[in-house]
Amino acid sequence: MGNSPPVFKQILSELGYDVVVPPPPSRRTLDLGTKYAPEFACIPFKILLGSYLEAIDLGADTIISTGGVGPCRAGYYGELHRGILHDLGHDVDLIIIEPPLKRPADFLRAMYLLFRERKAPLWKLPDIFWRAWLKLNAIDCVEKASHDIRTFEIDKGETTTVFRQCMEILDAAQSKIEIKEATDASLELLSAIPQDRSRDPIKIGLIGEIYVVLEPLANHNVQVKLEEMGVLVHRSIYLAEWTQNNALTNREYDVKKAAEPFLSELVGGHGRNSIGETVLYAQKGFDGVIQLAPFACIPEIVAKSILPYVSRKLNIPVMTLFLDEQTGEGGIRTRLEAFVDLLVQRKKKKEGQLACVGI
Amino acid sequence: MRGYLGVDVGSVSTNLLTTDEQGNIIASLYIRTQGQPIAAIQEGLALLKKELPADFQVCGAGATGSGRTLAGVIVGADLVKNEITAHAIAASRLVPNVQTVLEVGGQDSKIIILREGVVTDFAMNTVCAAGTGSFLDHQAERLNVPIEDFGTYALQADNPVRIAGRCTVFAESDMVHKQQLGYSLQNIIAGLCEALVRNYLNNVARGKDILPPVVFQGGVAANIGIKAAFEKALGTPVYVPDHYGVMGAWGAALLAQENMSTGKNGASSFRGFEAAKLDYEASSFDCQGCPNQCEVVSISMEGKVIGRWGDRCGRWENMLGNT
Numbered sequence: 001m002g003n004s005p006p007v008f009k010q011i012l013s014e015l016g017y018d019v020v021v022p023p024p025p026s027r028r029t030l031d032l033g034t035k036y037a038p039e040f041a042c043i044p045f046k047i048l049l050g051s052y053l054e055a056i057d058l059g060a061d062t063i064i065s066t067g068g069v070g071p072c073r074a075g076y077y078g079e080l081h082r083g084i085l086h087d088l089g090h091d092v093d094l095i096i097i098e099p100p101l102k103r104p105a106d107f108l109r110a111m112y113l114l115f116r117e118r119k120a121p122l123w124k125l126p127d128i129f130w131r132a133w134l135k136l137n138a139i140d141c142v143e144k145a146s147h148d149i150r151t152f153e154i155d156k157g158e159t160t161t162v163f164r165q166c167m168e169i170l171d172a173a174q175s176k177i178e179i180k181e182a183t184d185a186s187l188e189l190l191s192a193i194p195q196d197r198s199r200d201p202i203k204i205g206l207i208g209e210i211y212v213v214l215e216p217l218a219n220h221n222v223q224v225k226l227e228e229m230g231v232l233v234h235r236s237i238y239l240a241e242w243t244q245n246n247a248l249t250n251r252e253y254d255v256k257k258a259a260e261p262f263l264s265e266l267v268g269g270h271g272r273n274s275i276g277e278t279v280l281y282a283q284k285g286f287d288g289v290i291q292l293a294p295f296a297c298i299p300e301i302v303a304k305s306i307l308p309y310v311s312r313k314l315n316i317p318v319m320t321l322f323l324d325e326q327t328g329e330g331g332i333r334t335r336l337e338a339f340v341d342l343l344v345q346r347k348k349k350k351e352g353q354l355a356c357v358g359i
Numbered sequence: 360m361r362g363y364l365g366v367d368v369g370s371v372s373t374n375l376l377t378t379d380e381q382g383n384i385i386a387s388l389y390i391r392t393q394g395q396p397i398a399a400i401q402e403g404l405a406l407l408k409k410e411l412p413a414d415f416q417v418c419g420a421g422a423t424g425s426g427r428t429l430a431g432v433i434v435g436a437d438l439v440k441n442e443i444t445a446h447a448i449a450a451s452r453l454v455p456n457v458q459t460v461l462e463v464g465g466q467d468s469k470i471i472i473l474r475e476g477v478v479t480d481f482a483m484n485t486v487c488a489a490g491t492g493s494f495l496d497h498q499a500e501r502l503n504v505p506i507e508d509f510g511t512y513a514l515q516a517d518n519p520v521r522i523a524g525r526c527t528v529f530a531e532s533d534m535v536h537k538q539q540l541g542y543s544l545q546n547i548i549a550g551l552c553e554a555l556v557r558n559y560l561n562n563v564a565r566g567k568d569i570l571p572p573v574v575f576q577g578g579v580a581a582n583i584g585i586k587a588a589f590e591k592a593l594g595t596p597v598y599v600p601d602h603y604g605v606m607g608a609w610g611a612a613l614l615a616q617e618n619m620s621t622g623k624n625g626a627s628s629f630r631g632f633e634a635a636k637l638d639y640e641a642s643s644f645d646c647q648g649c650p651n652q653c654e655v656v657s658i659s660m661e662g663k664v665i666g667r668w669g670d671r672c673g674r675w676e677n678m679l680g681n682t
């Protein structure tokens with residue numbers, strides 16, 4: 001998902017495994033996944049399956065993935081993936097890591113499978129994991145910085161180019177010191193990008209199901225697209241942050257609390273978060289919210305049906321983009337542009353300016 | 360004479376239109392895109408030129424529609440805008456206090472909600488409401504009724520048949536069934552109009568606050584049967600503008616006018632009506648530069664590349680700026 005693969009690669013290779021990292025999901029990945037997945041499976045399922053198949057092509061014999069909890073079918077996807085891969089005649093192990101606090105027994109079993117052939121001595125483990133954690137945080141930190149800058153960049157596309165360099169620098173960093181240095185160097189590279197800080201951009205919050213929020217292939221790179229249109233975008237989910245809040249501890253009280261007046265039930269997936277985050281964005285004075293949802297994702301559908309009410313009550317426009325392999329680039333672009341126009345008009349009007357549309 | 364040009368390139372139709380300096384429509388036309396947007400635009404320019412005074416000078420051009428990027432490059436538009444904003448502008452120019460715009464075209468349909476002149480919400484069709492215009496054409500042919508008379512037939516119905524309207528595929532098979540049961544053509548056509556309207560309201564307009572005044576535009580607005588069905592379902596009069604079919608192009612022209620009036624843009628980059636005679640070519644390739652494998656489209660004019668898009672990283676687009 002997004003920029004995280006190098007981190008997992010690092011952990012596993014330090015444990016003594018040969019690691020193949022499938023290429024970042026592409027149209028080909030999605031086509032492959034769509035071909036072998038049930039038609040009505042959601043887009044995360046299809047991209048994952050495609051990635052597994054690409055990894056198998058590259059020689060992988062063991063696949064590690066994560067599970068899920070709550071009333072969302074994602075929790076069952078690992079089993080289904082395993083079945084499909086076996087039916088296709090691939091003799092691979094699929095190890096599914098469940099959240100440690102919520103499903104301890106399954107988690108330990110997966111850990112056993114994961115470690116049974118490790119070559120690294122036990123005393124090294126804390127260090128390996130700690131550095132991986134630092135790296136994951138470093139990646140998030142650099143990515144966040146890139147988002148703060150892209151909106152203001154003078155030459156369209158420059159931030160994206162620099163960011164790609166940063167990821168290479170981070171990928172090469174191994175020790176704690178190197179990670180720290182790579183982070184600093186990346187931040188420096190980014191801040192050297194010529195910017196026009198006199199712009200007064202509108203602010204949009206991105207919410208929705210974690211996979212499509214994090215995976216640019218699934219969401220047609222909405223965050224970057226919006227930023228290149230000059231919008232300041234805040235994404236509700238970053239991987240390190242999310243891992244900390246969900247898998248390790250159980251903090252997310254503020255989001256859940258914010259959702260409470262509108263939805264107090266657990267609806268699975270990120271449904272309740274989507275409501276809570278919208279409320280928080282409204283409170284923080286954002287101009288609008290975009291919900292990213294896999295087509296046919298039940299938790300997000302539940303959230304979507306409540307969002308118009310939240311939107312009216314808190315006076316913040318919300319637009320939902322449903323995503324699947326049929327979603328066309330053109331449709332997404334048109335909707336994003338129109339939504340941005342709408343927010344700009346509203347803002348001008350609020351500020352007492354003439355609400356003309358020729359932005 | 361001076362004025363503005365608007366071009367709206369959709370998958371079914373290509374509309375071109377010119378206004379005077381105040382933004383009033385002076386000439387407009389409608390051409391079928393037929394999968395060849397470049398040819399359609401060129402043909403449109405040539406035809407439009409004939410309808411205009413010889414001294415007509417375009418001082419601003421705007422492009423919209425799903426083919427707006429392409430159209431923008433070909434005509435040399437000063438402004439390229441999405442069709443939602445363009446439609447909203449045109450509707451509110453006509454009915455300044457409009458609160459709802461229903462737009463049903465050949466392939467796409469949308470709803471736009473405005474309050475006090477500002478767009479506050481919108482939606483575009485989901486898969487199940489796609490192609491209403493094409494669908495109606497097709498059914499008219501099947502029922503052997505000229506599409507122009509479709510509406511008249513609908514209005515003569517005394518008891519419209521209820522047709523399942525979940526999507527056009529369902530509607531079609533149910534309609535065939537009702538036909539075999541022997542219902543009158545009038546009642547079937549009226550039922551069909553109501554089914555399509557129900558479908559639109561349940562899919563495209565779901566959850567939207569439809570308040571009057573309501574403007575209905577897009578190619579399908581020609582159909583008085585659909586208009587009547589909307590009025591019946593919404594319980595409010597529905598206003599169909601004279602130029603219902605070219606509102607997007609008009610919006611683009613109005614936006615171009617507004618854009619040029621801000622003064623910071625200098626002269627228009629319109630290529631002139633001669634663009635109709637130039638040789639344009641579109642090509643595309645899959646970039647192998649990185650795993651994204653973007654499909655990059657490029658347009659060349661007289662052998663020289665003038666536009667490129669589709670790359671996520673900007674490497675192809677930027678190359679253009681540098682040459």
Ligand code: SF4
Binds near residue numbers: 653
């Ligand atoms: S155009 Fe850029 S982003 Fe797209 S495939 Fe080529 S190098 Fe990758």
